[in-house]
Amino acid sequence: MYDFAIVWDWLAFAVRWLHVITGIAWIGSSFYFVALDLGLRKTPDLPPGAHGEEWQVHGGGFYHIQKYLVAPERLPERLVWFKWESYVTWLSGFAMLCVVYYAGANLFLIDPAVLDVSAPVAILISMVSLSVGWLAYDFLCKSKLAETPTTLMILLFGVLVVMAWIYVHLFTGRAALLHLGAFTATIMTANVFFVIMPNQRVVVADLKAGRTPDPKYGKIAKLRSTHNNYLTLPVLFLMLSNHYPLAFATEYNWIIACLVFLMGVLIRHYFNTVHAHKGNPTWTWLVAAIIFVLIMWLSSQPGSDRPELAMSPLDQKFASAQGFDQVADTVLTRCSMCHAPEPGWEGIHRAPKDVVLDTPQRVAQHAREIYLQAGVSHAMPPANITEIQPEERKLIVEWYRAATAG
Incomplete structure (x- = not known):
């Protein structure tokens, strides 16, 4: 799958x-x-x-x-x-x-x-x-x-x-x-x-x-x-x-x-x-x-805050899959400084592609993008600026494949 x-x-x-x-x-x-x-x-x-x-x-x-x-x-x-x-x-x-x-x-x-x-x-x-x-x-x-x-x-x-x-x-x-x-x-x-x-x-x-x-x-x-x-x-x-x-x-x-x-x-x-x-x-x-x-x-004008949305059945499947807690910790540590409602990285004013990853729930909702961008490929973080480790990328891949298997 x-x-x-x-x-x-x-x-x-x-x-x-x-x-x-x-x-x-x-x-x-x-x-x-x-x-x-x-x-x-x-x-x-x-x-x-x-x-x-x-x-x-x-x-x-x-x-x-x-x-x-x-x-x-x-x-x-x-x-x-x-x-x-x-x-x-x-x-x-x-x-x-x-x-x-x-x-x-x-x-x-x-x-x-x-x-x-x-x-x-x-x-x-x-x-x-x-x-x-x-x-x-x-x-x-x-x-x-x-x-x-x-x-x-x-x-x-x-x-x-x-x-x-x-x-x-x-x-x-x-x-x-x-x-x-x-x-x-x-x-x-x-x-x-x-x-x-x-x-x-x-x-x-x-x-x-x-x-x-x-x-x-x-x-x-x-x-x-x-x-x-x-x-x-x-x-x-x-x-x-x-x-x-x-x-x-x-x-x-x-x-x-x-x-x-x-x-x-x-x-x-x-x-x-x-x-x-x-x-x-x-x-x-x-x-x-x-x-x-x-x-x-x-x-540059401030926008309205977006509420956190309820998870779909597919999102819940990713959230309950083996390894999700570790993946969520990795994403919140390595990615959320940019992928946040108010990015903390200098020079970034809006979350890239407007993808916000500041909560475990939002991590589950963007499972496919995380898998492709930070698991299968090394596109994110750019130039591995936050030093995500090979074992963390491996964990993302294993988590996604476990959630989509069968």
Whole structure:
């Protein structure tokens, strides 16, 4: 049974790796095409129907790129589509949500002090929220608001603010910020799957049938693509936030998340403006820096104390397993100076990953993490700063395996 914990952790690592790889591919192509689109120039010798062109140099060669607002008169035999980067990024992200947060719902997803529900109910709330987000966003984009893109973006930001507040009242702080990122990423991938790609297929089908495509399909797809471009950087922050308790485990975590969206928009505005040769709005960096300082200040504000929660049957199994008393003493001696509500180690302001190990009960609740981090591997304590002994690590391994055997 103990091997299952190791296999599961490697599975989580593999899924995370896939998510990062596909995310790089999707974000890279997205940023490239937005920059390309904004940098196109009109020249006198453009072919009929061409909107603009750009010359680029890379890898020792030159590239001559031309863009058609609708399509060329004759469709080329080979047409490259960009879609799987987006799809696999979302699928791998959802797989990671399942492996980490759904499978570990009682530890990572549910905070009974926030909302005391069962794991199946919490998972259902999670899935429904992601679907509802897309439906609400799509409804807004199909309304008359689409004719005023700036107003639509402001309203979308308002939706994200509301969702940030809702999520912190449903899940743990760590899960709340990650869900806000997943909520946004679902909108982005659904834009590709339900709008951008179908619209492009309509244009291709019209061309093959000899019909003149309607430019409205490209206009609609461009609006959704623009939204994706501005939402990308905040999503990256939210995906990384689960590694930083100062972001997710503080009193004002939902406000921090909302401010990050503003930072992301400012940064993308700078690059989009520069790529479009419309100026150099360096003021955006100053405002973004001010917002970041505000975020740091918010994260330093004291939060409310978290009550010690009742142990689940699995936690009780670990607490009653042979060797638990010795393991608890080891953890309280070697780990609790950092993994405490108020860490005593200089330079650490929040418990790493917000994992608190200051009581035997909390040691039992984090048995798997202790086993992997301080038993099987030597990741904790960092650089073995508290000098945990080999026999103490061995005792952790034996305790965990005894509790999970049979």
